[in-house]
Amino acid sequence: MSVTTIQAPPIGARRKPGELGDKIFRAMCVGAGGFVLILLGAIIVTLFLGGLPAFERFGAEFIWGTVWDPVEGQEEFGAGVSILGTLTSSVLAIIFAVPVAFGIAFFLTELSPQWLKRPLGTAIELLAAVPSIIYGMWGLFIVVPFVQMNIQFAFGEQLAAIPLVGFLFESTNFAGTSLFSASIVLAIMILPFIAATMRDVFEQVPPVYKESAYGLGATRWEVMTGVVIPYTRISVVGGIMLGLGRALGETMAVTFVIGNANRIATSLFDSTTTIASVIAMEFPESLSGSLQQSALFAIGFLLFVISFLVLALSRWLLRPRLK
Amino acid sequence: MSTTTLPVMPPRDVAQQRRLGRRRKLVDRLVLYFCVAATVVGLFFLASIMATLLWRGLVALDWIVLTREFEPTRYGDDSLPKGGLVHAIVGSLIQTAIATAIGTPIGLLVGTYLSEYAGKSKFGYAVRFISDILLSAPSVLIGLFIYQLVVLPQGGFSGFAGALALAIIVIPVVVRTTEDMLQLIPNTLREAVVALGAPKWKMITLVAWRAALSGIMTGILLAFARIMGETAPLLLTSFGNNVLSTDLSRAMASLPVAIYQQANSGFPDLIDIAWSGALLVTLGVLFINIIARVALRKRA
Numbered sequence: 301m302s303v304t305t306i307q308a309p310p311i312g313a314r315r316k317p318g319e320l321g322d323k324i325f326r327a328m329c330v331g332a333g334g335f336v337l338i339l340l341g342a343i344i345v346t347l348f349l350g351g352l353p354a355f356e357r358f359g360a361e362f363i364w365g366t367v368w369d370p371v372e373g374q375e376e377f378g379a380g381v382s383i384l385g386t387l388t389s390s391v392l393a394i395i396f397a398v399p400v401a402f403g404i405a406f407f408l409t410e411l412s413p414q415w416l417k418r419p420l421g422t423a424i425e426l427l428a429a430v431p432s433i434i435y436g437m438w439g440l441f442i443v444v445p446f447v448q449m450n451i452q453f454a455f456g457e458q459l460a461a462i463p464l465v466g467f468l469f470e471s472t473n474f475a476g477t478s479l480f481s482a483s484i485v486l487a488i489m490i491l492p493f494i495a496a497t498m499r500d501v502f503e504q505v506p507p508v509y510k511e512s513a514y515g516l517g518a519t520r521w522e523v524m525t526g527v528v529i530p531y532t533r534i535s536v537v538g539g540i541m542l543g544l545g546r547a548l549g550e551t552m553a554v555t556f557v558i559g560n561a562n563r564i565a566t567s568l569f570d571s572t573t574t575i576a577s578v579i580a581m582e583f584p585e586s587l588s589g590s591l592q593q594s595a596l597f598a599i600g601f602l603l604f605v606i607s608f609l610v611l612a613l614s615r616w617l618l619r620p621r622l623k
Numbered sequence: 624m625s626t627t628t629l630p631v632m633p634p635r636d637v638a639q640q641r642r643l644g645r646r647r648k649l650v651d652r653l654v655l656y657f658c659v660a661a662t663v664v665g666l667f668f669l670a671s672i673m674a675t676l677l678w679r680g681l682v683a684l685d686w687i688v689l690t691r692e693f694e695p696t697r698y699g700d701d702s703l704p705k706g707g708l709v710h711a712i713v714g715s716l717i718q719t720a721i722a723t724a725i726g727t728p729i730g731l732l733v734g735t736y737l738s739e740y741a742g743k744s745k746f747g748y749a750v751r752f753i754s755d756i757l758l759s760a761p762s763v764l765i766g767l768f769i770y771q772l773v774v775l776p777q778g779g780f781s782g783f784a785g786a787l788a789l790a791i792i793v794i795p796v797v798v799r800t801t802e803d804m805l806q807l808i809p810n811t812l813r814e815a816v817v818a819l820g821a822p823k824w825k826m827i828t829l830v831a832w833r834a835a836l837s838g839i840m841t842g843i844l845l846a847f848a849r850i851m852g853e854t855a856p857l858l859l860t861s862f863g864n865n866v867l868s869t870d871l872s873r874a875m876a877s878l879p880v881a882i883y884q885q886a887n888s889g890f891p892d893l894i895d896i897a898w899s900g901a902l903l904v905t906l907g908v909l910f911i912n913i914i915a916r917v918a919l920r921k922r923a
Contacts, residue, residue, distance in 0.1 A: 329736035336733055431854070437901055
């Protein structure tokens with residue numbers, strides 16, 4: 301082992317050891333942070349510029365126009381149907397998923413025996429990890445025939461006979477690929493996200509609040525409605541919005557089961573389309589530089605704006621939990 | 624916190640009290656049943672997906688599927704060669720590995736910035752916010768972005784473009800776990816290192832990163848599992864290929880895209896192969912997820 305002699309640095313030239321390394325490392329970290337900001341900005345700008353020719357050609361009417369005709373020479377594009385399809389399928393999915401997610405979260409936090417919590421929680425998280433294309437295939441080969449045979453054919457006519465709301469169930473589409481199938485598959489996909497968020501926020505209620513209520517003789521349901529929900533209300537809505545944000549941009553699962561027809565669905569059993577599935581279906585076959593491709597970029601931009609707003613709102617509502 | 628109203632019971636006759644008590648217990652019981660049912664429904668879907676995958680996926684899964692390239696449908700004629708998915712498996716592994724290699728260092732640095740440098744600065748808040756948005760942003764739009772940025776100027780679909788699109792998906796996943804894991808390290812550890820005279824960058828790279836290593840690795844594994852099943856961005860960037868190709872400048876096959884194309888082909892024999900691919904992808908994704916969770920649990 302060699303002996304090192306430590307020399308005092310000359311006075312006046314004192315520098316903290318590692319100062320240069322610190323500067324470089326800090327710059328790398330800050331630079332990477334800036335890169336993320338630039339990345340998101342670049343995505344927005346790219347989508348907008350790609351869609352600009354379509355926006356210029358059709359103006360504001362692009363947003364509510366319902367014609368989508370890529371045939372050369374008579375091209376006309378409107379995003380109305382796919383925007384409506386995106387919103388209705390996602391909102392229906394939320395309506396189906398929220399009660400079940402709430403039940404799972406309530407079970408996991410208040411009712412489940414201790415030994416069951418971890419395996420159940422892992423199972424729910426694994427449900428979230430299954431790739432969306434698997435949900436799509438499973439939806440196409442399992443959910444779609446089930447909806448067709450056991451719901452539409454079995455109850456469709458009786459439901460359609462109900463006055464006022466009957467039209468929701470009356471359809472001439474008997475393929476089974478429909479708005480309803482898509483919402484069911486979407487609901488199953490976002491279920492674990494909403495359930496996991498709800499469980500996390502429920503667990504953050506200080507035990508002493510719940511214990512006080514139990515001490516007064518409240519039942520578990522009364523503790524839920526009287527203590528846990530008032531305490532976590534805002535975060536719960538944030539979790540639901542997170543699920544909505546996921547549903548809006550979901551592509552492959554929906555593409556398999558919604559039917560991909562550019563028609564407004566007036567009934568649950570009608571087929572329609574969503575922004576993401578129009579892009580997945582048509583983009584790989586569109587010609588680069590064509591008006592069709594520009595229209596696809598334009599609806600992509602609209603989808604980005606919608607999901608950005610929903611996700612930003614979700615994060616804002618969840619901020620007490622994040623801090 | 625808002626005030627909570629609990630049922631207050633004024634003195635009443637005993638029978639009335641008992642009735643009320645019974646009603647409250649009944650409601651509680653019904654809610655309990657509902658929650659158990661909801662949990663069973665959730666588990667049922669997971670079981671149904673796994674059962675379907677095993678039932679349909681094992682039909683065609685054999686050595687040929689794992690070793691041969693794509694072949695057109697046999698129309699039920701067994702003398703024609705059976706196709707496989709080796710091109711897709713190799714393509715997926717290449718693109719996923721490159722994407723993880725590109726995305727991880729960036730995500731690691733961003734996560735480190737957020738945990739060690741950002742504090743309460745506005746810039747840090749913006750980075751955290753945008754990274755969280757990217758985490759849930761529709762992946763098909765990332766495909767559109769890379770198409771415009773890489774595929775168009777290059778003049779064609781390429782495996783490299785696919786890897787770049789997946790790398791963008793990796794970044795926010797790694798950011799999230801890195802920041803969370805670094806936050807778990809006690810500050811006394813940092814102070815001890817700095818008190819010994821080490822510069823901050825050495826404190827971070829030699830002590831903080833090491834202390835959080837298994838957590839950070841978990842994040843990388845989860846990111847890897849996440850992009851293994853991504854389909855939509857690859858459809859617009861690497862597009863898919865029917866033959867085995869390792870050329871990153873050409874269109875490259877991937878397992879999810881191959882599943883998508885063969886599942887929609889309408890030919891029963893190709894659909895069977897798609898199910899085999901679906902089984903492979905899902906087993907891979909779930910296996911990595913379980914490994915990652917076990918590793919994380921050991922640490923905690």
